[in-house]
Amino acid sequence: MASVRLERLSKTYRGGVPALADLTVTIPNGEFVCILGPSGSGKSTALKLLAGIEEATSGRIFFDDEEVTLTTPERRDVAMVFQSYGLYPQMTVAENIAFPLMLRKMPKAERARRVEEVCKLLGIGKLLRRYPRQLSGGERQRVALGRAIVRNPREPLSNLDANLRVSMRQELRRLHEILGATFIYVTHDQDDALAMGDRVLVLNEGRLQQYDAATRVYQYPANRFVASFLGRLPMNFFVGTLHTRGEIVMFENADLRLAVPSGKPPAAGTATLGVRPDAIVVRAAHPGDEALAGTVRWLELVQPDLYATVEVGSHRIIAKVPEGEPIEVGHAARLHFAPSKLHLFDPTTGVRLNPPPEEATPAGRRQREALA
Amino acid sequence: MTVTTRRRTWNPSKLTIRGEQRFHAVIFLLPTAAIIVGLVGYPLIYSLLLTVRGEGDLPGELGPWVGLANWTHLTSDAVFRQSFVQTILYVVPSCTAAVILGLVAALILNQDFPGRRIARACLLIPWALPPVVVAAMFEWLLDSRRGLMGFFITQLGISDHYPAFFGGIPGTLFTLVGVHVWKTFPLLAIMFLVALQYLPQETVQAARIDGATMLRRFRYVVLPHLRPTIIAGLIIELLITLQLFDLIYALTGGGPGAYSTYNLYFYAYKNTFEYTDFGYGAVLAYVVSALVIGFALILTRGRSARSQLAAG
Numbered sequence: 086m087a088s089v090r091l092e093r094l095s096k097t098y099r100g101g102v103p104a105l106a107d108l109t110v111t112i113p114n115g116e117f118v119c120i121l122g123p124s125g126s127g128k129s130t131a132l133k134l135l136a137g138i139e140e141a142t143s144g145r146i147f148f149d150d151e152e153v154t155l156t157t158p159e160r161r162d163v164a165m166v167f168q169s170y171g172l173y174p175q176m177t178v179a180e181n182i183a184f185p186l187m188l189r190k191m192p193k194a195e196r197a198r199r200v201e202e203v204c205k206l207l208g209i210g211k212l213l214r215r216y217p218r219q220l221s222g223g224e225r226q227r228v229a230l231g232r233a234i235v236r237n238p239r240e241p242l243s244n245l246d247a248n249l250r251v252s253m254r255q256e257l258r259r260l261h262e263i264l265g266a267t268f269i270y271v272t273h274d275q276d277d278a279l280a281m282g283d284r285v286l287v288l289n290e291g292r293l294q295q296y297d298a299a300t301r302v303y304q305y306p307a308n309r310f311v312a313s314f315l316g317r318l319p320m321n322f323f324v325g326t327l328h329t330r331g332e333i334v335m336f337e338n339a340d341l342r343l344a345v346p347s348g349k350p351p352a353a354g355t356a357t358l359g360v361r362p363d364a365i366v367v368r369a370a371h372p373g374d375e376a377l378a379g380t381v382r383w384l385e386l387v388q389p390d391l392y393a394t395v396e397v398g399s400h401r402i403i404a405k406v407p408e409g410e411p412i413e414v415g416h417a418a419r420l421h422f423a424p425s426k427l428h429l430f431d432p433t434t435g436v437r438l439n440p441p442p443e444e445a446t447p448a449g450r451r452q453r454e455a456l457a
Numbered sequence: 458m459t460v461t462t463r464r465r466t467w468n469p470s471k472l473t474i475r476g477e478q479r480f481h482a483v484i485f486l487l488p489t490a491a492i493i494v495g496l497v498g499y500p501l502i503y504s505l506l507l508t509v510r511g512e513g514d515l516p517g518e519l520g521p522w523v524g525l526a527n528w529t530h531l532t533s534d535a536v537f538r539q540s541f542v543q544t545i546l547y548v549v550p551s552c553t554a555a556v557i558l559g560l561v562a563a564l565i566l567n568q569d570f571p572g573r574r575i576a577r578a579c580l581l582i583p584w585a586l587p588p589v590v591v592a593a594m595f596e597w598l599l600d601s602r603r604g605l606m607g608f609f610i611t612q613l614g615i616s617d618h619y620p621a622f623f624g625g626i627p628g629t630l631f632t633l634v635g636v637h638v639w640k641t642f643p644l645l646a647i648m649f650l651v652a653l654q655y656l657p658q659e660t661v662q663a664a665r666i667d668g669a670t671m672l673r674r675f676r677y678v679v680l681p682h683l684r685p686t687i688i689a690g691l692i693i694e695l696l697i698t699l700q701l702f703d704l705i706y707a708l709t710g711g712g713p714g715a716y717s718t719y720n721l722y723f724y725a726y727k728n729t730f731e732y733t734d735f736g737y738g739a740v741l742a743y744v745v746s747a748l749v750i751g752f753a754l755i756l757t758r759g760r761s762a763r764s765q766l767a768a769g
Contacts, residue, residue, distance in 0.1 A: 136662075136666055137665075137666075138662045138665065138666070157665070158662070158665040158666045159665055159666075159668050159669065159670055160668075161666075162668075163666060164666060164667075165662075165663070165666050167659040167662070167663055168659070169657070169659050170659075171657070171659035171660045171662065171663030172660070172663075173660060173663075173664070173677065173678060173681075174660075174681075174682075175681040175682075175684075176677075184664075184667055184669075184677070185667040185668055188667060188668045188669055188673060189668060229663075232663075232667065
């Protein structure tokens with residue numbers, strides 16, 4: 086078990102752009118951290134640097150207080166599950182899982198006991214004598230997991246198939262609880278990341294975008310990239326100007342006029358407003374209604390909710406339709422924005438302008454437990 | 458009473474789909490089949506006849522029946538026995554050395570270093586050279602008075618005189634083995650190099666993370682992956698060595714002494730084309746063929762080769 090600390094970690098492949106630039110992050114001992122990013126964001130590079138498969142161009146890596154930046158993977162004592170599993174084709178399941186133990190010259194009887202234990206934990210006790218090519222994808226994944234956890238190393242890193250079923254997510258969480266080890270899971274699938282991670286580390290183009298509790302990454306995106314990368318439906322963005330009116334910040338453009346509650350009002354000027362579709366409610370228009378009015382262009386069902394695209398002036402706004410609300414395509418509708426779910430971004434840098442509320446509990450993990 | 462008969466005319470356009478496929482198959486296979494029958498089948502039968510017929514008026518012509526005399530001669534022929542043993546003496550060290558050298562070369566050329574592409578291209582030079590050129594080259598290199606190799610050996614202090622590479626018995630045979638290995642190992646090296654490039658990197662990396670040092674990664678990941686290719690390379694080297702002829706012919710002519718660098722193939726050539734004993738030459742050629750087929754069967758019947766085929 087160990088905490089992981091990265092200091093200004095960078096990796097540039099020969100003749101390429103930086104795959105990872107200046108990543109500084111601390112992962113507390115025993116946490117489950119998901120590294121999330123689109124392809125080419127540097128997330129796999131980060132994992133390879135952690136495992137020692139690739140050498141950092143600059144920066145340092147610490148496990149607890151021990152620097153391991155230049156330690157070879159053989160001596161780094163981490164474990165990793167590869168995306169293609171990396172099983173040894175000429176070895177049986179039992180031999181695959183026992184391989185790290187054999188390399189450590191563990192006595193045969195002890196080895197067999199450990200392998201059996203791990204296989205029982207993963208539900209692959211009946212496959213011990215099979216070869217990898219005789220296994221299904223899910224079974225191979227379990228064998229790779231077994232090989233990773235069999236020697237109880239400091240850091241079982243996980244890089245599992247993106248197409249995990251929910252049950253596999255739950256199993257990984259369970260495994261994490263049993264082992265109490267630090268898990269780092271790399272994925273491009275936000276559902277995986279948000280479902281499993283205590284914390285989520287969002288990368289884009291090799292740079293850290295946000296490192297925060299899973300719930301907060303979705304609720305309070307630190308910049309425009311995170312805001313648009315997360316969420317199943319695209320976030321609505323509007324360009325406008327900010328005016329401060331006492332304690333309240335007003336966002337305005339040709340079609341919109343919204344009050345944004347903000348602890349520390351950002352300076353006046355232009356800004357991009359981001360609102361998730363589930364933070365806007367569509368209601369059928371009633372005469373005398375003060376809310377923003379528009380015309381419903383189409384409806385889409387994103388299980389279990391219905392969303393409407395409403396045309397307001399030059400904007401097309403995706404908003405949630407409450408259950409039972411009589412909304413029809415072509416009819417007028419009104420939009421209600423949830424004031425606490427408005428995000429202001431700098432129009433040029435994309436950085437968040439209205440500060441998020443302070444984290445209620447310090448660690449994401451505790452927050453998750455409180456929610457459960 | 459009328460009898461209607463369907464006239465069976467040869468009209469491809471009226472064939473069923475299956476019939477048409479068969480028709481096409483026959484048409485396309487015919488030229489190849491003709492070549493095989495003409496160039497392999499006919500000589501095979503003719504050479505078999507040669508072994509049981511005596512000499513005709515001209516060399517290679519079939520004479521009267523002589524029964525199995527040519528075949529029984531094998532049992533009493535001391536030169537045959539010597540050539541047989543020497544064939545094995547060529548094959549075993551050649552196969553061992555070529556596989557090991559090929560493996561080492563492939564592993565080196567699989568590393569990332571500047572000039573790797575040029576090095577890979579250079580590797581193939583010995584294989585690409587005509588045997589006569591190789592022979593002439595080594596004749597000079599290994600000359601016992603002016604050879605460059607002897608020069609280096611004396612300069613490095615390994616010996617105080619130029620070794621006689623082509624003078625000793627059985628030393629000369631192993632000089633030929635050396636030249637033969639030099640000429641053939643690049644082929645195996647390229648085969649192994651190709652296989653190495655299909656080695657899944659994630660598996661190698663997994664082994665590193667599991668704690669395997671370089672030697673152990675080689676033993677548990679790289680070598681098992683290369684095994685089928687090594688067996689294939691071994692078979693190829695074996696077949697090439699069993700048919701080794703040109704280097705013997707050009708460098709030693711079978712000597713020194715009477716037969717010290719003979720192998721079966723060379724002995725078969727001598728009988729057939731120098732002594733014009735076509736019958737006995739054919740018998741020897743059959744013995745070589747039997748060896749080739751026998752070795753190939755033994756090596757391909759290994760469990761690994763078969764399971765590799767099954768795994769696809």
